[in-house]
Amino acid sequence: MTQLPPRAPAKKHVRLQERRGSSVALVLDVQSLGAVEPICSVSTPREVTLHFLRTAGRPLTRWALQHQPPSPEQLEEEFMIPSNFVSPEDLDIPGHTSKDRYKTILPNPQSRVCLGRAQSQQEGDYINANYIRGYDGQEKVYIATQGPMPNTVSDFWEMVWQEEASLIIMLTQLQEGKEKCVRYWPTKEDTYGPFRICSQEEEERPEYTVRRLAVQHQEECRSVKHVLFSAWPDHQTPESAGPLLRLVAEVEDSLEPAASARPIVIHCSAGIGRTGCFIATRIGCQQLKARGEVDILGIVCQLRLDRGGMIQTTEQYQFLHRALALYAAQLPGEPSP
Structure with missing residues (x-):
């Protein structure tokens, strides 16, 4: 039998630049993709990314997540996931740049939210937001979006109204060194475009604030729950996973059967880092509860197909594993190895 020549040493992966707004080119080690599925023909970088x-x-498994978790070094290596960012040239929408908080964080065209405009057709249909699939690939479970800007607050409420959303999760403070999001709800009552917003209730919890808002458009009025989780540093992770899991539980308790078919609107500042972590955590909890196992890598890949750059840093990816390990430990019954 002819002896095969020794395999050349694997090339060192080139890390994706993790700063917000990175436009660094993606370099993939194609040899590493072979562990997923062999690539038998030459593909374009875009095709390789999507594949x-x-x-x-x-x-x-639930047991492995708790007792044999991947090491930080393994997770750092595993997090070399294609970002799937959209280049400005691929988003052929005149005037969109004035409505983007970060010029290189753009909505992926195939899943972007398009406004129908109860306000005015002259405003166009653009908002920096994407529909995000949920557990088991269910369509439009979430809307991931950037924190509203002064000139996009009415667009934000237009989207909430159009999608009949009854829950908004806010994962940033208004200021974190610089503006991360403008205040888009009133202390008592105010008008944003054609929408009249009234703050009806406010309850301070240890880790977040829950508000009940009444949103009126013409003669119709709807109730929207707004949850502000402010204990999450930008580009970092919370000190403990407990508060995030309690926020996930708050969402589960908030969703009535009629509301479960409507998207949950979730935003931080750019709508990819903390927003991605929250969505991935909820999907992971649902997988663990239903199947006794979780595919965190697969979850993040699905998120990035819908909105580029979801989960921004290795630290966030590691935190996601810790949060789901804690959730697994809270489930009833002992997992088997």
């Missing part, structure tokens, strides 16, 4: 995001995965 990876659609096929990559690494399921972890």
Whole structure:
């Protein structure tokens, strides 16, 4: 038998730049993709990116997640996931730049939210937001969006109204060194475009604030729950996963059967880092509860197909594993190895 030549040493991966607004080119080690599925023909970088995001995965049983978790070094290596950011040239929408908080954080065209405009057709249909799939690939479970800007507050409420959303999760403070989001709800009552917003109730919890807002358009009035979780540093992770899991539980308790078919609107500042972590955590909790295992890599890849750059840093990816390990430990019954 002819002896095969020794395999050349694997090239060192080139890390994705993790700063917000990165436009660094993606370099993939194609040899590493072979662990997912062999690539038998020459593909464009875009095709390679989509192939990876659609096929990559690494399921972890509930027992393994708690007792044999991947090391920080393994997770750092695993987090070399294509970002799938949209280049400005690929978003052919005149005037969109004035409505983007970060010029290189743009909505992926195939899943972007388009406004129908109860306000005015002259405003166009653009908002920096994407529909995000949920557990088991269910369509339009979430809307991930940037924190509203002074000139996009009425667009934000237009989207909430159009999608009949009854829950908004805010994962940033208004100021974190610089403006991260403008205040888009009133202390008591105010008008934003054609929408009249009235603050009816406010309850301070240890880790977040819950508000009940009445949103009126013409003769119709709807109730919207607004949850502000401010204990999450930008580009960092909370000190403990407990508060995030309690926020996930708050969402579960908030969703009545009629509201479960409507998207949950979630935003931080750019709508990809903390927003991605929250969505991935909820999907992961649902997987663990239903299946006794979780595919965190697969979840993040699915998120990035819908909105580029979801989960921004290695630290956030590691925190996601810790949060889901804590949730797994809270489930009834002992997991088997």
